[in-house]
Amino acid sequence: MKQVKKHDYDTFVKELAQIDIPYEQLEKSRRKSVIRFRKEKRNRQRTWKSIAVTCALLLLFVSSIRVSPAFASAIAKIPGFAPLVEMITYDKGVKDILQNSYYEGLGLSQTKNDLSFTLQGVIADETGMILPYTFSAPFDVHDLKTKKMELRLNGDVLPAGVNYSWYSEKDTPLIEDKFEFIFQDPINYDNANFELYIQFADEKQTEFTIPFSLKKPIAKTKTYILNEKMSFQGQQITVKSVSISPLRTSITIALDPNNEMRILGFDDIRLLDEKGEEWTTINNGLTATGNLIDGEETIYMQSNYFREPKNLTLFIGKVKALPKGQDFIEVDFNQKKVLSKPSLPGLKVQVNKQMVTMNVPTSYKNKNISLLGTAIDANGKTIYSNSGSHHRPDEYVIEQTETYDIKGVVNPVRIYFTHYENFLDETQTVDIPLK
Amino acid sequence: MDEEALVRRAITGDEEAFLHLIKQYEQTMYRMAFAYLKNEHDAIEAVQEATYRSLKKIHTVKEPGYFGTWLVRILLNICHDMRKRSSRLDLQEDIEIGDHAPNHERFEITDIITKLPNEQQELIFLKYFQDYKNRDIAILQNIPEGTVKSRLHAALKKLKLYFTEKGEL
Numbered sequence: 196m197k198q199v200k201k202h203d204y205d206t207f208v209k210e211l212a213q214i215d216i217p218y219e220q221l222e223k224s225r226r227k228s229v230i231r232f233r234k235e236k237r238n239r240q241r242t243w244k245s246i247a248v249t250c251a252l253l254l255l256f257v258s259s260i261r262v263s264p265a266f267a268s269a270i271a272k273i274p275g276f277a278p279l280v281e282m283i284t285y286d287k288g289v290k291d292i293l294q295n296s297y298y299e300g301l302g303l304s305q306t307k308n309d310l311s312f313t314l315q316g317v318i319a320d321e322t323g324m325i326l327p328y329t330f331s332a333p334f335d336v337h338d339l340k341t342k343k344m345e346l347r348l349n350g351d352v353l354p355a356g357v358n359y360s361w362y363s364e365k366d367t368p369l370i371e372d373k374f375e376f377i378f379q380d381p382i383n384y385d386n387a388n389f390e391l392y393i394q395f396a397d398e399k400q401t402e403f404t405i406p407f408s409l410k411k412p413i414a415k416t417k418t419y420i421l422n423e424k425m426s427f428q429g430q431q432i433t434v435k436s437v438s439i440s441p442l443r444t445s446i447t448i449a450l451d452p453n454n455e456m457r458i459l460g461f462d463d464i465r466l467l468d469e470k471g472e473e474w475t476t477i478n479n480g481l482t483a484t485g486n487l488i489d490g491e492e493t494i495y496m497q498s499n500y501f502r503e504p505k506n507l508t509l510f511i512g513k514v515k516a517l518p519k520g521q522d523f524i525e526v527d528f529n530q531k532k533v534l535s536k537p538s539l540p541g542l543k544v545q546v547n548k549q550m551v552t553m554n555v556p557t558s559y560k561n562k563n564i565s566l567l568g569t570a571i572d573a574n575g576k577t578i579y580s581n582s583g584s585h586h587r588p589d590e591y592v593i594e595q596t597e598t599y600d601i602k603g604v605v606n607p608v609r610i611y612f613t614h615y616e617n618f619l620d621e622t623q624t625v626d627i628p629l630k
Numbered sequence: 631m632d633e634e635a636l637v638r639r640a641i642t643g644d645e646e647a648f649l650h651l652i653k654q655y656e657q658t659m660y661r662m663a664f665a666y667l668k669n670e671h672d673a674i675e676a677v678q679e680a681t682y683r684s685l686k687k688i689h690t691v692k693e694p695g696y697f698g699t700w701l702v703r704i705l706l707n708i709c710h711d712m713r714k715r716s717s718r719l720d721l722q723e724d725i726e727i728g729d730h731a732p733n734h735e736r737f738e739i740t741d742i743i744t745k746l747p748n749e750q751q752e753l754i755f756l757k758y759f760q761d762y763k764n765r766d767i768a769i770l771q772n773i774p775e776g777t778v779k780s781r782l783h784a785a786l787k788k789l790k791l792y793f794t795e796k797g798e799l
Contacts, residue, residue, distance in 0.1 A: 586642030
């Protein structure tokens with residue numbers, strides 16, 4: 196028996212080995228796949244262009260938020276809640292929202308060209324909306340792309356960032372997920388009529404326009420003006436305000452233009468209540484709007500809107516900064532040369548055509564962060580990158596490659612750092628004046 | 631650089647590393663696709679789709695050691711789908727059973743294998759084509775090792791049956 200088996204498989208392998216390989220065709224098809232992938236990647240990136248935002252993707256599930264399986268399974272059964280179950284594992288604010296039933300069910304369905312789209316409900320506050328949805332078709336939809344997506348208020352497109360993706364490794368006729376809209380400015384919900392518009396990239400370019408309005412009252416954002424000055428090794432910042440709404444807590448921080456060092460970011464921002472419970476920054480999703488290099492940024496944290504803490508203290512520490520003048524690199528794309536770079540430990544820079552590759556040392560675990568920020572050419576014009584990628588060559592290095600659009604660029608180009616792990620030692624605190 | 635290091639780089643979005651890897655697997659992939667689809671045009675299309683899908687989903691690979699297997703499974707899924715969609719090919723296959731035309735003799739065993747139920751085919755490809763250990767397959771498919779062995783045994787028995795029947799014709 197064994198011999199027969201062996202013989203069968205030898206034959207099988209031999210048979211396959213007889214197949215001629217069309218090398219040229221294979222190479223062509225490989226190139227086509229890569230081009231298709233790059234095109235789609237570019238389309239995805241374009242969505243974000245209208246609003247300056249920073250995002251983080253959760254790579255490891257944070258275990259600090261414990262969710263009882265009973266609670267998770269109970270809410271998973273409510274129509275439209277399944278996409279939110281995952282969210283509660285990494286955002287305590289969303290968990291509170293669901294526990295406090297701050298959710299409006301909608302269940303609005305439309306069917307066109309065999310595609311059915313259902314807007315399940317909405318969680319809305321003055322800063323944004325989460326819209327859980329499902330869509331299905333009598334065929335596989337796991338690869339279906341969207342072409343356009345808008346949220347309209349009384350007929351006008353709302354200036355907002357939108358965060359969405361669906362993912363299924365297997366073929367599936369049903370997708371359940373959520374859109375997260377973050378408004379550029381707080382919106383007024385009086386007499387507000389919304390429309391969710393979505394256009395799929397199927398053959399017929401199927402469009403759905405789903406009107407909806409909200410009946411439940413919208414929770415008012417609690418805003419605390421602080422204007423508290425803090426100093427980290429002589430570098431000044433002002434914590435201007437803290438706003439807490441159901442979906443997020445926003446902290447607006449301004450930098451002192453007279454600082455000798457440029458602050459790149461804050462790796463430790465926490466809110467602590469009197470019992471020692473803490474709320475941290477957003478792990479997965481929108482983390483900030485604005486750009487610190489312009490002097491002011493609003494950082495988002497998980498919300499504790501539905502709690503009534505007696506005291507709330509804001510901690511800011513692990514401030515990343517570089518001395519001004521040593522916070523950028525200068526490259527010449529024509530000469531394919533790095534003209535200057537600061538002498539920072541472990542920093543490596545390469546220029547190749549319109550690509551810039553940078554390596555920096557890191558103590559981050561399983562996390563990628565953007566290194567290359569604003570790029571300005573010799574005429575003061577900002578230049579943009581078409582695509583970028585991050586990877587970790589080893590445990591202690593982050594590498595980023597950006598491909599810039601260098602049409603009409605005047606060399607040299609100055610590219611500012613957005614990250615380097617040079618921390619200022621101090622941690623500062625401020626009490627939030629709750630009443 | 632060894633394959634695992636390349637896979638790790640590819641997972642974090644390094645396109646060059648991915649291309650390097652896919653080049654190593656491309657010919658194996660093409661042979662498998664050809665075994666299923668029986669013509670160059672479809673086989674190329676299947677490999678192209680598999681390359682695209684794997685490039686898109688490479689970030690979801692959790693265990694770099696299983697990259698090859700992961701790739702093979704993507705390709706098998708595409709081949710199954712393509713065959714399902716094309717009734718013309720199904721028809722042709724029906725005729726092929728017991729066909730002694732010299733043209734088909736080349737793929738005697740391959741034809742038999744590609745007619746087995748999907749899960750058994752996959753096991754054969756994983757086991758004998760990719761040369762994986764039983765334990766690896768069990769981890770991959772989330773089933774105990776014993777089950778792999780018994781499924782494999784069933785697949786082999788069926789194969790032997792096909793083989794004997796054919797021999798008797």
